[in-house]
Amino acid sequence: MNSKEKKQKGAIFIYLLIFVAIFAMIMPAVVSNFVAKLLLLKLTIMREQAFQIAEAGIDYYQWHLIKFPDDYQDGTGQSGPYAHDYVDYDTQQTIGQFSLTITPPPYGGGAATIQSTGWTNDNPNIKRIVTATYGFPSLASYALLAHDWIYAWSTEAYSGPVHSDTGIRFEATTTSSVTSSVQTTYTTDCNQEYPERSCPTTSTKNAVWATGSNGSESSPYWSNPTTVADFAGVNTAFSDIQSNSQINLPLSNKLGYSLVFNGNGTVTVYKVLRTMNTGSRFPVIKALSGGTDTGLGYIIGGTDYASGICSNSSCNGCGSSGRCLQYTTAVPSEGLRIYVKENLWIDGTVKGRVIVAAADSSALNTNPNANGTASNLMPNIYISNNIRYSNGENGASGQAADTLGLMAQGNIIVTKNAPNTLYVDGALLAQHGFVAAPICYSGGSSHGGSVAPPTSAVYFYGSVILYGSWWFNFTNYCGSSFTDGYYNPFFKWDTNLLYYPPPFFPASSVSAGIQLEKWTSN
Structure with a gap:
């Protein structure tokens, strides 16, 4: 090598x-x-x-x-x-x-x-x-749910689903679905189930329709026919509230009760002694009491309680006072359930979970007949002032959120003296009647005077559910051309009500089944 x-x-x-x-x-x-x-x-x-x-x-x-x-x-x-x-x-x-x-x-x-x-x-x-x-899901799955016909004016605005079993003329604005369970509806207000104001056999339209400029913008949200709204569970809900109530008010032997929520987790109970603003009327589409229908229904007694509070719980010697104080009680952590068999006035700031029911199983009619005669009238709930949540619209969610349910066997009525700008938080349910601000009081006066000013507004945050008619904005009633009620109704659906409604608030159809509300993993 x-x-x-x-x-x-x-x-x-x-x-x-x-x-x-x-x-x-x-x-x-x-x-x-x-x-x-x-x-x-x-x-x-x-x-x-x-x-x-x-x-x-x-x-x-x-x-x-x-x-x-x-x-x-x-x-x-x-x-x-x-x-x-x-x-x-x-x-x-x-x-x-x-x-x-x-x-x-x-x-x-x-x-x-x-x-x-x-x-x-x-x-x-x-x-x-x-x-x-x-x-x-609870029945409070809509901003507005009606078994009867709905006419949503152009000055109304909706943020949440709207549904009618009968048909909807929808001139309002919306960002959510507008549905009806029928294919066609009538072009005018009429009574499809009772004979006093029969419906025409012709002149029908698609169940959701409009003629104004808002129609083209809202029509992509329209859908019909859809499923029928489920009111079957309402009777059971009334019974459950009565059976599980912490406050079951006895008959007052007066004009009814007033509940004022104090914003600190308490509610004060009064008996109502005197009322004013009598003779109020409202447009009738469905009158359960019979008689000749003039197109207007009546409310017996005054819509507003008189001023003045008497501190004597027995209500003796109260003079001209409108109410007498009974007691103040706290809203328990698990919620408060109140049941009463007569008319009820509600206002205040709610803290906690509360359900209030006004019902009488012996009552048969929602409204007096056309002559103004009372006969076995179902209890009404009157909204006399603002009803707000203590934590507002952007507060806690789920079980921790404030929530209020107002369930009337008869009607839910905004009184004449309610504020010109009104706020109502909660789930409202009128089982057999209407939800409305009445018109045509004694002397022909209306809410806020002879004309509802363009600045008047009612803000609903929650859900409005009714079997009869929805009326908060009127034109050309009582023989003169004025607009009454609230010029600008606004509806915003409280999505928390879907799975966290007030205690014992009725559920939606059981056929909807149990649903997944939220899912997380680590």
């Missing part, structure tokens, strides 16, 4: 040493990275398996709630958590477990929260948590 070949072999050996050295330096990092990726992949697989097991726990309890909608103890009658084996479908082997923690809805209904924690038997320390909230 000559010196040249020795030099070449030496150079190769040096290169080999350099390569081995570089390989020795790089390879551990490569191997370590590869091992780390394998471990990460294995961890990802284990986490995914744990997640699927946790998700199976949610699916299981959704099925359980469909079969047993009032069971929040997994059929055990005991407090949780509730552990279940998870059996692999392909191998039929138990490969893991899930544990359920169930938070039932607030007393009187709402949404339930299910937390499912899943893990595999091979890696029990690797856990995944899935949380889901389920509930049956």
Whole structure:
């Protein structure tokens, strides 16, 4: 071997040493990275398996709630958590477990929260948590829901679904759906179920229609026919409220009761002694009491209670006072349920969860007949001033939110002396009657004078539900050409009412089934 070949072999050996050295330096990092990726992949697989097991726990309890909608103890009658084996479908082997923690809805209904924690038997320390909230939707699923015909004026505005079982002339503005459960409707106000004001056999239109400029903008939101609104659960709701009420007011032997919410989580109860602004009337589409329909219905008695408060709870010696003080009570943390069998006046600032029902099972009629004669009238609820939530529209949500339900067997009426700019927060329900600001008081005067000024407005935040007619804006009634009521009604649906309504507020159709309201995972 000559010196040249020795030099070449030496150079190769040096290169080999350099390569081995570089390989020795790089390879551990490569191997370590590869091992780390394998471990990460294995961890990802284990986490995914744990997640699927946790998700199976949610699916299981959704099925359980469909079969047993009032069971929040997994059929055990005991407090949780509730552990279940998870059996692999392909191998039929138990490969893991899930544990359920169930938070039932607030007393009187709402949404339930299910937390499912899943893990595999091979890696029990690797856990995944899935949380889901389920509930049956309440009837307060709309900004405005009516069984009867709706005429939405051009000065009205809606933020939330609107529905009528009979038909809608919708000249208003909206950002949400406008639906009717029928294909066609009549072009004029008429009575489809009672003979006093019969409907024409011709002159029909599509169930949702308009003639004004707002129609082209709102028409993309129109839809019909859709399902019929479900009022079947309302009777049960009244019964449940009465059975579970903390305050069941006895007959006052006066004109009814006044409830004032004080904004600090309390409510003050008064008896109403004297009223004013009598002889009020309202347009009638559906009069349950019979008689010759003149196109106007009547309200017996005054819509407003007189001024002055008497502190004598027996109401003796109260003179000309409009009300006498009974007591003040707190709204419990689980909510307050109030039941009364006669007329009720409401105002104030609500803090907490409250339901108020005015109903009398012996009453037969929503309105007096056309002569103004009273006969077995259903109780009304009168809104005499602003009704607000203490935490406002942008406060807490879910179970922590303020919520108010006003349920009248008869009508819900805004009184003549209510503010010219009125705010009403809550879910309003008139089971057999209307929701309205009446017109044509004694002497021909209207709300706010002879004309409702263009600046007058009523702001509804919540849901308005009624079987009869909706009237807050009138023209050409009482023999003169004036507009009465509130010139600008605004409706904003409180979406929190869908799954977190007031206690014992009626649910929507059971056929809608339990629905997923919220879903999260870690």
